[in-house]
Amino acid sequence: MDSFHEISIVGGGPSGIATALSLLKRGLKSTVFEADATTRPKSGETLPPTVMPVFKYLEIEALLNDPRHAICFGNSWLWGSTNIQDKHFMLHSGGNGWHLQREIFEEALISLAEERGIRIIRNAKIRQVDPSEKGWKMKLKVNNSETTVETGFIVDATGRSSKIARCLGVERQRYDTLVGVVGRFFVDESFELSQQTHIEAVENGWWYAAALSNKQIVTAFMTDAELLPKNYQNSSGYWDALTGTTLIRSLFPEHFQPEKDMVLHTQSAETSFLESIYGENWLAVGDAAFAYDPISSYGITSALGTGCYAGNAIADHLSGAAEALPAYSYLTEKAFSDYLPLWDHQYALEQRWSEFPFWKKRISPEYPV
Secondary structure (H helix, E strand, O other), X not given: XXXXXXXXXXXXXXXXXXXXXXXXXXXXXXEEEOOOOOOOOOOOOEEOHHHHHHHHHHOOHHHHHOOOOEEEOEEEEEOOOOOOEEEEHHHHOOOOEEEOOHHHHHHHHHHHHHHOOOEEEOOEEEEEEEEEOOEEEEEEEEOOEEEEEEEEEEEEOOHHHOHHHHHOOOOEEEOOOEEEEEEEEEOOOOOOOOOOEEEEEEOOEEEEEEEEXXXXXXXXXXXXXXXXXXXXXXXXXXHHHHHOOOOOHHHOOOOOXXXXXXXXXXXXXXXXXXXXXEEOOEEEOHHHOEEOOHHHOOHHHHHHHHHHHHHHHHHHHHOOOXXXXXXXXXXXXXXXXXXXXXXXXXXXXXXXXXOOHHHHHHHOOOOOO
């Protein structure tokens, strides 16, 4: 492995790859260090049509032509009342969205980056980051071997874990403790799936569901970590809870039964942010900088968008523009600030369970936690 990399991006998800592609458009090559050896299954399937300008800027829109991604025509929700409401994208935004097979999309994104000359080093886990004369010295474990590399500039694209920022002593603030328990169900080939994203509020949180092209329905139950019932983390308890819903249950065949050994996984989904998203020769992108509640559908959009901004900011910074990194910080911080009142408003719409702990915390929040 080379001992020096001018620009190192730690994290090979959408925000990291978008940063690398944005840098490439400015004539700068980078090295991406990805902790996983292969792309892991992830939730967060819904891609709204508003993301298309970013796809076009990065020249990655062809990735959406993969038939394994399903078209999404809009949203359907049961939130704030007992009436199901719908929003069709074609009527409001001039285009459709998508339900992505996330692991397929992210693997294709990485492959495209490699085809364009971006170096991806997989199974590379960061152990330590220290200042050096050239910028930074990173200690990594790559394919079970310890190694040290130096880099002039480092990008934290490690998601909510913000591993680089934590190595640098930057604190992370959380607005809540939201987690999602994700389940994947396969239905019979003859069953017709809905091509909408579905959201349903319940007394102790809310449910999400999206259908994929391989007759798979991905669901997630969202609640605060301390409120998550233990039995929701096994297949029988999870399905029992799901059958108590109205909208989400209607997506399945009448007599459907899940696989008894269905694997569930729980992931962090809190709204949180770094106290500083940049410093001398480093910055954070995507969820590592500002992490949004999944109810906003900002996840992939924010990841790709901040990657675009970051690539240009780094290029300007390396060209001597002193205002480049502060400007990047201002733009991304403003986007997050604009999101917060919308986030509060969304939860305030649901008053049916205002005395239950999950909703009560969101009516009278004490932030950060």
